[in-house]
Amino acid sequence: MRELAAIGIVALAFGLGAFYVDRDVPLFALANLAVAAAALGAAGALALRRARAGGASPAARRLLARRIAAVAAALALAWACERGAARGGWTWDATADQRFTLAPATIEALRALPPGLTATLYTEPGDNRARNVRLLLETLAAAGPLEVRTRDLSEASKEAERYGIGSSSTIVLELGERWELVERPTEGALYEALRLLGTPSASVLYVARGEGEGRFDDMEDAGYSGLAAALQVEGYQLRDLVLPAADAIPPDASAVLLVGPRRPLRDVSLAALERYLAAGGRLVALLEPGVETGVEALLARWGFALPDALVVDPASGPVAGDPPGVNPIVFQFSDHPATRGLGPTRMVFLRGARPVIPERKPEPDDTLRAIAYSSRRAWLAPEPGGLPPGAAPERPADAVEDYFPLAAVGSYPREAGEARIVVIGDADFAANHSLRALYNADFILNAIHWAAAREPEITLRPKTITVDQFPMTPQQSLRMLYGVGLLVPELCLIAAALAWVRRRSG
Amino acid sequence: MSTRLAALVRKELAVLFGSPLAWLTMAGVALVTALLFFDHLRIYNQILFLYSSSTMGGFTSGTIPIYVNLRDQVFLPVMETLALTLIGLVPLVTMRVFAEERARGTDELLATTRLTPREIVIGKFAATYGFVALLMALSFVYPAASIIRAGLGLPHLLAVYLGLFALGIALASIGLVCSAFSESQLLAAISAYAVAFVLYDFRWTTQFLPEAVAAAIDPLSLHLRFGAFAEGLVRAADLAYFAGYVPIAFALTRLAWDQRRVR
Numbered sequence: 001m002r003e004l005a006a007i008g009i010v011a012l013a014f015g016l017g018a019f020y021v022d023r024d025v026p027l028f029a030l031a032n033l034a035v036a037a038a039a040l041g042a043a044g045a046l047a048l049r050r051a052r053a054g055g056a057s058p059a060a061r062r063l064l065a066r067r068i069a070a071v072a073a074a075l076a077l078a079w080a081c082e083r084g085a086a087r088g089g090w091t092w093d094a095t096a097d098q099r100f101t102l103a104p105a106t107i108e109a110l111r112a113l114p115p116g117l118t119a120t121l122y123t124e125p126g127d128n129r130a131r132n133v134r135l136l137l138e139t140l141a142a143a144g145p146l147e148v149r150t151r152d153l154s155e156a157s158k159e160a161e162r163y164g165i166g167s168s169s170t171i172v173l174e175l176g177e178r179w180e181l182v183e184r185p186t187e188g189a190l191y192e193a194l195r196l197l198g199t200p201s202a203s204v205l206y207v208a209r210g211e212g213e214g215r216f217d218d219m220e221d222a223g224y225s226g227l228a229a230a231l232q233v234e235g236y237q238l239r240d241l242v243l244p245a246a247d248a249i250p251p252d253a254s255a256v257l258l259v260g261p262r263r264p265l266r267d268v269s270l271a272a273l274e275r276y277l278a279a280g281g282r283l284v285a286l287l288e289p290g291v292e293t294g295v296e297a298l299l300a301r302w303g304f305a306l307p308d309a310l311v312v313d314p315a316s317g318p319v320a321g322d323p324p325g326v327n328p329i330v331f332q333f334s335d336h337p338a339t340r341g342l343g344p345t346r347m348v349f350l351r352g353a354r355p356v357i358p359e360r361k362p363e364p365d366d367t368l369r370a371i372a373y374s375s376r377r378a379w380l381a382p383e384p385g386g387l388p389p390g391a392a393p394e395r396p397a398d399a400v401e402d403y404f405p406l407a408a409v410g411s412y413p414r415e416a417g418e419a420r421i422v423v424i425g426d427a428d429f430a431a432n433h434s435l436r437a438l439y440n441a442d443f444i445l446n447a448i449h450w451a452a453a454r455e456p457e458i459t460l461r462p463k464t465i466t467v468d469q470f471p472m473t474p475q476q477s478l479r480m481l482y483g484v485g486l487l488v489p490e491l492c493l494i495a496a497a498l499a500w501v502r503r504r505s506g
Numbered sequence: 507m508s509t510r511l512a513a514l515v516r517k518e519l520a521v522l523f524g525s526p527l528a529w530l531t532m533a534g535v536a537l538v539t540a541l542l543f544f545d546h547l548r549i550y551n552q553i554l555f556l557y558s559s560s561t562m563g564g565f566t567s568g569t570i571p572i573y574v575n576l577r578d579q580v581f582l583p584v585m586e587t588l589a590l591t592l593i594g595l596v597p598l599v600t601m602r603v604f605a606e607e608r609a610r611g612t613d614e615l616l617a618t619t620r621l622t623p624r625e626i627v628i629g630k631f632a633a634t635y636g637f638v639a640l641l642m643a644l645s646f647v648y649p650a651a652s653i654i655r656a657g658l659g660l661p662h663l664l665a666v667y668l669g670l671f672a673l674g675i676a677l678a679s680i681g682l683v684c685s686a687f688s689e690s691q692l693l694a695a696i697s698a699y700a701v702a703f704v705l706y707d708f709r710w711t712t713q714f715l716p717e718a719v720a721a722a723i724d725p726l727s728l729h730l731r732f733g734a735f736a737e738g739l740v741r742a743a744d745l746a747y748f749a750g751y752v753p754i755a756f757a758l759t760r761l762a763w764d765q766r767r768v769r
Contacts, residue, residue, distance in 0.1 A: 006693055006696075009693070010696055010700075012700040012704065013703055016700070016703035016704060016710065017703060020590070064764060064765060064768065067757070067761035067765075068761065071761055073757070074754045074756065074758075075754055077750075077753055078747075078751070078753060078754055079750070082743055082750055085741075085745065085746035086742075086743035091740065091741045092665070093738065093739060093740075094661040094664060094665035094738040094739070094740060095662055095737070095738035096576070096577065096659050096662060096738075100738070128582070131733045132737050135733075135734055135739055152712075155717075477547055477548060477551060477652065480544075480648065481544045481648070484647055484648045484651045485543070485648035486540060488644050489536040492529050492530075492536060493530070495523075495529040496529030496530045497526070499523070499529055500526040502524070503525070503526070
């Protein structure tokens with residue numbers, strides 16, 4: 001019996017060893033596993049027969065029965081603890097980029113979906129990314145109603161054809177008849193797929209055009225295609241509004257976006273905007289310093305003062321190749337739905353900003369407030385267009401240092417409805433080159449949600465955090481290897497030699 | 507801990523460190539870790555310096571591909587190899603714990619002391635787990651020193667080592683059970699390898715079992731559970747899974763011990 005067990009164990013070790021070397025089950029492994037199964041089975045049968053025939057005393061049998069019961073109890077205890085811990089769901093995300101810490105937006109998007117959502121991960125053997133993606137899916141499943149499945153891509157040709165799966169580690173999210181393909185699964189990509197699976201909203205945003213505004217179809221760095229895509233993911237329909245040709249804002253507008261106009265708006269356009277607001281309309285205006293568009297005068301009637309100056313904030317260092325101070329990093333926010341979650345550790349980065357000062361309420365019931373501020377060391381550089389490019393602005397002796405509001409909001413209850421206005425003293429921060437920097441995307445999307453009266457959708461979205469990429473120098477690495485890396489095994493080997501000599505001599 | 511139990515643990519540790527095998531095992535783990543880690547760190551640094559050379563834009567954010575990072579280039583490959591190294595080395599330490607006593611007949615001597623079987627098993631388990639902890643601590647020194655010096659990724663490294671320690675405890679538990687059921691140290695080691703190989707990764711079962719059954723038993727694999735730690739994710743369920751090996755191994759060892767007594 002023991003010989004058979006020994007043969008079985010050796011064959012099992014070799015059979016599985018071959019699998020771990022090859023990551024496949026070759027004939028050698030298969031033969032060994034077959035021999036192991038036969039030998040161990042036979043040894044087990046013989047042991048059972050011997051135990052039945054054996055003449056152990058009743059006391060010995062009782063003792064062994066107790067021990068077997070203890071083994072069963074230990075198994076049950078281990079299983080219960082594991083299940084309990086899994087249900088508790090405690091985790092610690094130790095990754096540098098916090099890839100397993102879900103953003104509130106992802107959890108909300110998942111929980112907002114009706115039951116029946118499944119995520120199928122298609123992988124190929126040997127794909128190192130698969131484990132990471134699977135863990136991300138398991139993290140997601142722990143946060144909301146999601147069933148996770150894994151399929152071998154080589155055995156799922158029909159699904160691959162149906163969904164258009166081109167590579168391993170691709171996820172298909174399915175909800176009833178609808179599905180979304182996620183080819184490079186990150187939390188951000190999953191979030192977008194979850195949002196797209198949700199019920200599309202009927203909110204329509206009109207994007208002003210015709211006076212040099214930022215283009216939402218421009219995919220270059222200075223374009224706003226990223227913002228357009230993000231708004232579509234959030235459930236908005238985007239429509240162009242050619243201001244010079246519009247004498248009225250369409251009635252189905254949830255809000256109008258005025259993003260960095262470069263030329264003065266015509267009187268007819270301004271009048272249309274004025275009428276729209278008076279009738280309870282919603283406007284999100286992103287206005288660059290150094291450009292007078294006529295919107296400033298319109299906004300002044302709604303209580304905002306927009307001095308044509310550049311906010312220089314010495315608390316912000318040189319960013320994006322510009323001199324220090326001209327691109328303020330905003331970390332002070334007032335308590336408002338549009339800035340929910342933002343703060344000193346969740347900042348926004350503006351690229352040249354003008355002050356937006358909430359000056360006076362047009363009506364007593366109106367609400368007007370600043371929502372984002374520079375640091376206390378900021379000052380105003382007049383005539384921002386006249387600053388030499390690339391040079392740090394010099395602080396005039398009479399310049400006043402203060403907290404300057406960089407964004408403000410107003411709400412105006414009127415008979416026709418509540419008008420809402422968001423004014424931000426910069427437009428570039430939402431362009432493609434800066435949208436994904438810090439919490440810029442959250443700031444602009446949440447401001448639009450607030451303006452469009454979609455406060456429940458205000459949230460913080462998944463981030464792509466830069467992972468550790470900075471090295472030690474080769475000299476440092478070598479020094480560490482000789483200093484610590486090889487010293488420890490050397491000392492252990494010396495100890496081994498001493499132990500051996502001591503044994504031999506004693 | 508009672509005086510008797512403490513004496514037994516001291517005796518076990520003295521026997522362990524009195525043998526060259528324990529020191530050789532520690533040297534092996536520390537050396538493999540150091541060389542593997544240094545080699546991967548060296549290659550990683552070379553790739554980084556290549557990307558950061560002046561013609562490629564320096565260390566400006568965005569010029570280095572996202573997959574060139576400590577996690578993918580250093581932690582994952584090194585720790586995967588270390589996990590397999592543990593399977594090779596831990597049974598060499600555990601094989602003698604009970605089997606040697608049986609082969610020499612000193613287990614009967616031990617049974618005649620005032621120590622209860624439970625205390626004997628606890629003492630041997632504690633000494634072995636302590637040794638595994640020391641093994642991990644020694645192999646941790648160099649990677650930790652390097653990572654702290656570079657100021658990067660220490661939480662991830664801690665997570666990986668927590669996983670390695672948990673894996674080491676599970677492997678030691680398997681080895682102790684195999685040693686308890688065997689009189690031959692060699693057979694104890696080989697059977698520990700065999701059981702560890704069976705439990706390490708259940709993907710081989712997909713060749714024989716229906717996909718649904720294979721998927722159901724997959725969460726029982728050591729590799730899958732360790733994988734979460736290697737990826738930098740510490741989950742209570744995985745810790746509980748590894749901790750579960752301890753009471754099961756303890757109960758099985760008591761069974762082996764009593765089986766020997768009543769035979």
